[in-house]
Amino acid sequence: MKNKFTAALTFISLAMAALAAPSEFDFKDPKGVNNAVFKTDAPLESINGTATGISGKVTFDPANPGAVKGKIIVQANSLHLGNPMQKEHLHSDKWLDVAKYPEITFEVESVKNVKTQGDVTTADVTGKMSVHGVTKTITAPVKMTFLKDKLKARTGKDGDLLVIRANFKIKRSDFGINPGQMEEKVSDDIELNLSIAGAAPR
């Protein structure tokens, strides 16, 4: 009797652990919807662009959203502007030098001010951001929406989705991108809006 009880307890514990285990969400989106928008607003010019080459993995536990970990990667050559000359300049060695620094990354280090309401968690996420070969620690307000069992509606596979949204600013001078140069056309402050969804199939 005691053995049966112990076995049952072990099984329940394992099942609970499996259910509560954090899931790994893959942010390489087959639909190409994941995107980052970048904006600069200088006295002479306002420039808006998009980036879609997004990948990375994030570990998220809906029972403990504050324990989120992971890394998001943006392919620098996926940064797009409508004007081909501006795009060429942006990718060139005078600005982002995408040939030398092909990735823009953000790696989570710590999470603070975690607030969860239903499936939505907001938090201040601190991590290491690398742009143009320079790595800086930054903190960004992030909104994470856990969509349980919604992967099937999107791709036909069983699993969950995690939607991450973040709006924050960085200074291009902090990352050694033409510091103090051409600020009348490209502002030092760059506004970034990240909207990405990751999938955790079961």
Next chain:
Amino acid sequence: MRRILRICALGLAMFSLLLWLLLGANRGWTKTTVTKWQKDPVTEIEGPVIEKKFVPGVDLLALSLAGALALFIASLFVQKTKSNQISSSS
């Protein structure tokens, strides 16, 4: 010749202005692609869809209007045609 240059100047100015207005009156730089936004029904993320489309900007409009102005200025330095001179003297 003077008249032809002035007609060309007016035509170029009108054509470039109309083309700029008809293709969206873009007050930025000339674009060769436009970004449209499409909402994913499940994640509700608006994703960019980049389409190839030529949208003239104020740079191209300014260039065309400068060309028209150059034609007009050139017309000021061109003498009236002989036929005009004959008809005016007779």
